[in-house]
Amino acid sequence: MHNLKDFIKKQSEKKKEEFLLSTSEEEMFSSLDSPKKILKSSTEGNINDTIITNNSTIINDTYNRNNNDTSTNNSNNNSTNNRNMESGGRYNFLKDIKDKNGNSPTSPNYDKSSLFISPSDLQTLSPFERQFWSIKKDYFDTVVFFKKGKFYELYENDADIASRLFNFRITDRVNMRMAGFPESSLDDWICKFLEAGYKIARVDQLDNMVSKKMKDDKEKILQRELKEVITQGTVADMNHLKTNDSVCTLVIHENTTNISDDTSFNFDIMLFDASTNKIFCKTFTDDENLNTLKTISTKYTIKEYISKRKYNFLKNFIKAEISTTTSDTNCNISSSSMCYGYLYNYMKYLKREKSLNSCQFINLDSDSSGLSLDSNTIKNMDLISTEHDKTLFKLINYCSTPFGQRKLMNWMMTPFGNYKEIKERQELIKIIGEKDIENIEKNMKELGDLERGFSKIRSGNGKFKDLKEIIKKTEIIIKIYEIIMEIFSDKINDKDKNNDNSINIKDRDGDSGKKRAKIYNETNLKETKHNEFINKIVEIKTGEKYQFINRTKLINFIKDYNLNYKIKDDEIVPGKNNSEEISRLLEDKKNIIKKFDEILEKEKIKLKCKEINYKNVGKEIFQLEVPKNINNKVCDQDSVISKNDTNNYFLVSSTKSCNRFYTTEIRSLISEFQILEEKIFQANGKLFNHAVSYFLKSEDLFFNIINDLSDLDCLISSVKFNLKIQGCVPVESNILNVENMGNPIYKEYIRNNYKESNNILILTGSNMAGKSTFMRSLCLNIILYQMGLNVLASKFECSVFDKLYSRMGASDNLRRGESTFMVELNETCHILKNATNRSLVIMDELGRGTSTKDGECIARAVLKKLEEIKCRVLFSTHYHNLILMKYSHGFMNTMIKGGRVVFLYKLKEGRCEDSNGVYVAKLAGVPEEIIKRAEVYKNKYEI
Structure with missing residues (x-):
């Protein structure tokens, strides 16, 4: 007979790798949820009291066990590692900093983005340190978010930045200073660091210990990869932006051929808006004062510019970070497309060049047909920004959607240049103003930034929640079309009577995919006369039956989509046409869960306790939870846990009221369950990719929808402005x-x-x-x-x-x-x-x-x-x-x-004939003595 206390003591003396302590990373970082929580804590008291209270030994031990990244243990800090450290505990290559070309920070040629680490120094590092510094050395001016389990960690100088800006607590680990935050608050911290002026490099794990085990990978550490670098000018995720305006990177190529004099410049430029995946192009000859370039920089929010060489004159009117680039011989970019080559090289450096494959190209030269506003006029007329925060755009902006606001901004910056177009828009606004548009506005507000959300999916950066949100918003879009169909029924009937003026929407939609890949004229996107606007979204059927083209197409697409993929609360479920692999794996999962249930019933009978149940604590799932009072009673009376049973029960964790165990059978089944979960995860990843690809078959339809809705949003805004003014x-x-x-x-x-x-x-x-x-x-x-x-x-x-x-x-x-x-x-x-x-x-x-x-x-x-x-x-x-x-x-x-x-x-x-300057001087409070003297001089010289 064994007393329960002796049994627990014996289990506690087993090797640590046999079981896991209840302390987890999640508990250690629980107070570091988001920037709001951090900043609130820093204002109320010492931030060190709210973040990572565990000492460094506990942190190292817990990370080793929870992440299974064995090379990060302090036991690896052997003499080989120490040879690479100076007496102060820092790396030698950080003591004498040089860039990849050997230039010191005082050199005019110093490249702040790189750090020189010799191959021999790199080899002396532990596998984990080598993994980190192999990435960091090429992005030395960038804050690296390094994924570890369910957390992102920042090391060395990056940790110092986090501590200085946001009061992160720094902990020494593996020779490196470290700070961190949970992956759930990643978007918040990316936004905060970008706002503070830093670039972010996100390094993710390529696998976990289960998938690593499945591949029979013998490496001691998990494989990681630099997934993306986010800069202020290339922010693609709308969660990282605090403005609805277009945020751009300007790419400049100066064409030095065919220049007639020294006072002009030939430029090819591109403006890349990563959040909408649009590239605006323009070729022009500028004067010596660069007035065209000034105007472009005034119209757009430019956060970075890329060029072959540095242009000092750009600093005069573009407040942006410069990135110089070199030609990539593998790009095969023609000389006329050097701008795209520069952008491609830069995005390749940021690990995001694939997003360029889905870009829309827009020719800014099409603006030449409208009213031209130069930079001085934009500033002098207070169109977009003033010291007093009163602007024309704020006056006219009643849009319900962010993408409508961007369209309205374009309307203001490129007004019409002929009265016919002006009259047509006036008539459209009048027609819409005569209708009850309150329900349209209400539904439009629920769309959010549909354009950026759609762009995120197209660029390959979308997640499940993004796809789910877009699919959900299709219901709102259909509802908006139905409301429009109802309130414009009279205009539709008028159009039916004069059907000769209709336009062929089917033909337009049919070749839009071809047009999308080319640079197109943005003026084609502007609505024309009001009956054509109605025709653009209405198709007349026989008799009085009519339908909206985009609405009909959207309904048909969603029906077809649901046959292949169904979006549920937290997952994509394969439809009837695409269910074989996932269905099989889910059935296997049900069978394993059934086995767990059978084990539980068997243990309840064996221990004579109906209150026994499973408990999941962090990563340690299916722990057999046994109440302590029942446990003691059983052990004392019936000796259920006998000498022969002690090797079959492993204490995992405990509380005041219960102990939690694993049995050999449960541990074996957990391993099967985790492998199956990983297979389901990978299959779901494939399913998501297929679901996105299938969804993007409708991208031309969504381009048309977004364009139609942004036009409608601007027209409704115009109606409200006209009423207000x-x-x-x-x-x-x-x-x-x-x-x-x-x-x-x-x-x-x-x-x-x-x-x-x-x-x-x-x-x-x-x-x-x-x-x-x-x-x-x-x-x-x-x-x-x-x-x-x-x-x-x-x-x-x-x-x-x-x-x-x-x-x-x-x-x-x-x-x-x-x-x-x-x-x-x-x-x-x-x-x-x-x-x-x-x-x-x-x-x-x-x-x-x-x-x-x-x-x-x-x-x-x-x-x-x-x-x-x-x-x-x-x-x-x-x-x-x-x-x-x-x-x-x-x-x-x-x-x-x-x-x-x-x-x-x-x-x-x-x-x-009199400017009354002396009287104005009195208003300004100029001393009376000076006023009198000025009057004498004025009368004497007849000034």
């Missing part, structure tokens, strides 16, 4: 004529009337009287007009412009060594070279950066040149001699009351 529908006219016009962004500003009598208006008046505000208001309303939206006015008649230029304000450019006056002249020169007789030019106080005489002469000469070009011009000035020129003249009205100037902010026809 309470303005008027602008119309085309050869003469600019506006009444009660205000500033759309700042509605509280005084409204004005203006009817032109000459192409050029000279605008004078006091400082701060509202000249610049009037000009900005006109420009903003013109942009709204050419987008097809209403304007803030009671009447707005205007011609359609091809380009809108603004030269307003100036400051020196220290980086380029340019004075304020030089900046003014550079901008003016750009306008004079590119303006046409269909352009609108806004110039605010040209020449103020130099002497009065020189400034006035230059302003007069520029006006004469603009007159020759025959463009429309609004020219504000304080040079009162210019009012003698034979143009239209207006001034912003003021009045002097009580010795002070009162601004009325109203535009009046005529000339103002």
Whole structure:
């Protein structure tokens, strides 16, 4: 007879590898769930009290047992390893850092992305250390997330960064400082490190100990592989982005052939948006001030740029990280596609080149048919970003979806260039505005970022939850189409009566797959007249029966998809047409579970206890849990656990109320169960890949759906904006004529009337009287007009412009060594070279950066040149001699009351010969003594 305490003591003395302690990695890292939890802890108290309370010995031991990565044990820190360490405990190659070419950090040629480790030094490392440093040496400026079991670990300098930024606690392990977090919070930490300006390299395990055992792999450590490197400019997962805007990497290739002079540049560029898997392309000749490149950098959020060599001038206007690249002879990229070669090389370095296979190519040259807005106009008109956070885009954006917002941004940056397109959009907005669109909006909001989610699947980075979400959203899409079908039934019937105007949607859908692989014209994606928009999604059947083309195709596709794959809560279940392998494995799993049940019943009878059950603790599954009070009673009375039984029961863990055992039979069956689970896991992986491939057969359909829904979202947003602004529908006219016009962004500003009598208006008046505000208001309303939206006015008649230029304000450019006056002249020169007789030019106080005489002469000469070009011009000035020129003249009205100037902010026809600068000085609080002296000088010299 054995006492239970003696039995437990005997079992506890067995080798550790015979059983597993209940302490697990999950318990050690339980407090390190997410950045929010970490940051909250750091503000409330000492972060060290909330993270990894176990000492390093326990950590090492637990990692060895739970991960079975035996080379990481401290016993491996033998004399061979120590020879590679300096007395301070760090590696020699970290003491004297050099890049792969032997350059030190002080060298101008130093490559911060690489670390030199000699082959001999690499061989002296333990297998695990060698595995880590073999990767880290090629990505030395990148934070490496190294997968260990259910955790990601950071070592050495990366651990230091995590500790400094986020208060991770560092623990010494295997000669390396270490910090870590659970894999469940991976997305959170990627987002945090990216936001802090770091690149992330994700290293994953290729197998686990079960699959390793299945392959009969004799290696001591698990195989790992660098899966991807994520940079700020190549973020593909929408979970890692905090903006709905397109985030791009700019790729630049300078073509030095066929350059006529030294003051121009021939560029091929690509803008790669990894989150939507789109590549925007453009070829152009730029001037010496790089105005086209500036405009592109203003329109898009550029986080990185890639080029053959470093361009110092890009630092003047692109705040992005540079990555230089070299040609890859294996790419077979022609000289005309060097940009793609650069991008391919870079993505190959990031281990993500396969994602380029599914990219869409969009030609930015197609924008040339619309209203051109340069970088100065975008900034001066506050279209997208200002210090005061008030922008035109925020004003017009009522979109329900992120992909709709991106489409609307494109509408604003590329307004229409002809009245026909403007009128067509106005009519579309009017039609939609007459309908009840509340239910459409409600359902659209549930779509989230459908475009980025779909792109993630197409790029090969999608997971089960991503596919599940897309499939789930198809129900919402179908519902949206049904709502549209119902509310537009009258227009559909109108179209049926005039069926000759219909377009062949089937033909368009049929060749879209071919078009997708080529660079296509983005203007083809814009809707045309309203009946064609209806035709685009409606197909007329016999009689009054009608269906939406994309809706019908989507319904048919989902029916077909469910025959092959069914998406359930946490798994993909093979359908009738694809079920053989998984079904067999699942049946085998049922049989093993049945055997476990039989063992349990047998143990209940043997130990005479009905309360015995299985308990899973972490990785240790099917532990036989026996209540302690029953156990003692049985042992004392009946000697159930006899001498012959002690070798068949292995204590695994215990609590105050129970002990948990394995038997030889259970351990053997667990091994079978784990191998079967691994086979099911691998089969599910194959099934998922097949399910994704099958889903992507419909990618052309989803391109059309996303495009249709983004158009619809923008049109609904336009309806809401028009209702909010309470303005008027602008119309085309050869003469600019506006009444009660205000500033759309700042509605509280005084409204004005203006009817032109000459192409050029000279605008004078006091400082701060509202000249610049009037000009900005006109420009903003013109942009709204050419987008097809209403304007803030009671009447707005205007011609359609091809380009809108603004030269307003100036400051020196220290980086380029340019004075304020030089900046003014550079901008003016750009306008004079590119303006046409269909352009609108806004110039605010040209020449103020130099002497009065020189400034006035230059302003007069520029006006004469603009007159020759025959463009429309609004020219504000304080040079009162210019009012003698034979143009239209207006001034912003003021009045002097009580010795002070009162601004009325109203535009009046005529000339103002006094800028009232002395009165403005009084408003600024200039001392009275100086004011009086200034008045004397003014009267004396008639300034």
